[in-house]
Amino acid sequence: MRNFFTLFFAAIFSLGALVLAIVACAGSTKNYSPINKIYCAELDLSQMEVSTVLPSLDSGTLSSLGLPTYINIGLWSYCVEDSSRNVQSCSSPSGIQKFNLTSLIYDNIENNDALELIDSMAAVILPEKIRSKMTYYNNLVKCMFITMIIGIVLSFVSLVFNILRWIIHIRPLVWGGAFFSFFAFAALLVSIGSCLGTYLYIKHILKHDFSDYGIAMNIGRTYQGLMWGAVVGALFNFILWCSVRSRPSVIYANTPIEEKPLI
Template sequence: MNFLTVLASFVITAASLILAIFACFGSTQNSTPLNQIYVAQIDISNISFSTVLGADLPQSTVISLDALGVPSYFNLGVWSYCLANSEKQITSCTKPAGIEQFDLEKLLKDNVENNQVTELIDQVISLALPDELDDKMSYYNALIKCMSITLVIGIALLGLNIIVNILRWILHFTFVNVIGRILSILSFISLGISAGTATATYVVIKNILSDNYSQYGIKLSLGRNFYALLWASVAGCLINFILWILTRQRRKAQVIMQPVPTEKF
């Protein structure tokens, strides 16, 4: 029973670690499957220029972002992001440069060479960001930072848990079980905070932008692959903790002392 429990714990811990790593390094390079893993996608393919230009732009006029050299989609990862054209074909990904925050204006300024186009889209974005989102942007970015840090901590704890799991095959002491249980519950808490924070933060941002989508044409959607990987890793950590609870240390052999017969003289 112990053998199967320890083996299952090792397999599930390793699987949880791999899933969390893929979630953590999504959108860091333009290659499958990493370029398909992102926390959130910003869609400006239907951005409304008429909102800013008003009467100066005929309603029948359609401005192509591809023609202007502007990406239609931004796939935000934890450390970097990828750019995609109007057909959602990913053209490039940035190199990891710290925790990626939600900043529409910076994304455009970094990826649009035409200053007039940048200024035009900046005007649309400045109108599209309601006060509810703009005033609390530092708060939302703090939550995004919390998501990133707890994700890294969870990955580190899972790595340590694998080492302890290997030691469990060799050492059968109580303290090994205790350490394994502590690491498994801490990894579950850390990744749970990361997944919960990411989901809640981007759902709020998504809802705020969707209220103004018909007018400005900017929306946000969640990356299903990222959340599937991360929440699966969280579930694996919980199962792993249960398995560590079921794991028992090997019982020591009990030596029964027999009384020594005494000879009568």
């Protein structure tokens, strides 16, 4: 009976971690609510100093350039919002979403006359710390993406082992369930850790140079909540797997010894 409840709750936590991680992974891939509001980080361009970021232009505003007010960065793609916080569109998923602030600004300028004056992405001027460490940031983004996928796959495998353990009572299934549940937890933890560390550092750089460039970054709270929920679910799943017995316990009844008459 103890194994029954242990496996049951382990399956619940494993399924919860799997669903939460999948929802977080799908964030900002389509312009449908609530998917379009799930993102790793948000770029706030509402106060952007156009003359500093785009010195080739004598004057201009976000609206005259056709730039969005906010850009929500997901794992696979990004969505853009107007000043009323309405999502206007989302880019098509295209593999790992690299963080490139220069291209995010350049690609979203819709004014053709402005693009002719800017000429290329090289004309977009941003903090040196962001430009010089772009490869470093993107390696962390790759780590975040890959470990997320690994965490999702291993959470599913752990759930499969849970189902098999209900049917077959052998020790290798318990070992396998504990093994995959631990690495599912570790992968999800590394994913959210690298996400938080990367975008917090970029947020710090932008905050330091905000007076010059007027660009800010906010961490996606919904994404963080989903991922930390998945991490906690994966952790409890692993803990429960560690207490699963290899075989169901058997209680032997004490039978009295038959007394033989003395002859």
